[in-house]
Amino acid sequence: MASDALSDGPIPKHVQLREILREATRIEGRAHTPIGSERELMVRYDVSRATVREAIGQLVNEGLLYRVHGKGTFVAAERVESQLHLASFTDDMRRRGLEPKTRVLDVSLDRPPARESAMLGLANGDRAWRLERLRIAAGDVMALELGWYPEPLLPGLDAHDLTESLYTLFSEVYGLGVDSAQQTVWAESADDRRIKLMGLPVGIPLLAFRRTSSAGHHAVEHTLSWYRGDRYQVNMSLDRRMSPDQLPT
Amino acid sequence: MASDALSDGPIPKHVQLREILREATRIEGRAHTPIGSERELMVRYDVSRATVREAIGQLVNEGLLYRVHGKGTFVAAERVESQLHLASFTDDMRRRGLEPKTRVLDVSLDRPPARESAMLGLANGDRAWRLERLRIAAGDVMALELGWYPEPLLPGLDAHDLTESLYTLFSEVYGLGVDSAQQTVWAESADDRRIKLMGLPVGIPLLAFRRTSSAGHHAVEHTLSWYRGDRYQVNMSLDRRMSPDQLPT
DNA sequence: GGACCGGACTGGTACGGTCCAGTCGTTGCT
């Protein structure tokens, strides 16, 4: 085994350690196993606990690790793709003769950020499922998606197959038929994390979506999605029969 | 002004400070202004520099702030938000309290490319008005727009003031009330010409729109628009009453 | 057998410190 020491030099120690831990997450079958405690890693790699926490924090942000207070830091689960949900993406891909797939990067129970909490109508401190997925078609990652789902409405969500259509799951298992959504779209550049996660060429623009989906009066989903700008577009029809706040520019 | 002290209690200090700084990013016209140095904030709020860095780091991750090594921490520019509706740019910006300006770059009579010709229902050889404009709001160029307008339906269009709302013009002068549109949205990078025309920083992503607008059975407009991806977003409402192929992802 | 408690582990919060590296304005010299 290679030495556990980190080298002095131009590459910061927290980056070196982050990459070592990233490799560790790739070992087959490691999902949900611990990576070693922070104090253990600081001894093994001869760095401070703050440096260990910085490295781990970045991988947690990327969805490759997750932390449980008082318990440990674990490798996030990775699952193989399956059928895609939501008519538009699936139909759009199929209309182009492509086979769509979904990969779940992470599912965990967390307190969502204030904004997401508000959008989901959660009380302070209520938890939600945090779900991160990749959408794949024609062998390429088309989109990265991060979603929040209210735990009170969807208990035990993580026990279900989250690579299938969530809307079908909500309807069949929880009796929550999604019937409306609010959505915002803009363009942005891909940062390093998403370039890496999505396997993108540098500099490629992303089409970003934020959506809140509802079943009747219950908000059941708040998602952020990023689609490759060069491989994806949205078609829509607009007319004056729609209410004024529904008509596009 | 409220006290700058952070309170002891259940809410961690880095969270309290984060929310104070978040509010500071919302002040009108603060884009690209510094929020105060880390050392300044540690004195003002009586916390350690690590606590300040933790709070700032979270807002940087959310895209509300950005850091420049050796220079400072700045408020990120805010995106102009547009409700998805069938309004002209002029009407849309006014509804959000911004003073829109349009600069006409070029207006001429031409035979449009085959695709535009087809979309406008023109016969072979028919001419259309070619109109190129910059859309400006809040002192910045928001969009570049290239549009085609069928000359048979809109004779003498170039004699009118084309900096105002075209939809209003079509209705009042030509009796053509725009009542529906087909629109496609995607993301792309700005090429050199558009960087120059729009005065954009290099590398900024664009939100691209292609639209065909109709008055009854007449297609009256075919446009391509490019909006700054960092300053513009589109909101839309979706529900199941729409046909499945109208629902975006 | 079950409940409870304490200890040993875990991650989370907060502090203080030092030094490195980037930016920019000022000053002095040519």
Next chain:
DNA sequence: AGCAACGACTGGACCGTACCAGTCCGGTCC
């Protein structure tokens, strides 16, 4: 006037310490 150096600022990296809060297991007692 131009250029280089320096100082004062900035963020970045890394270290150490202390304590808080959550989890879990083993031991003890009833």
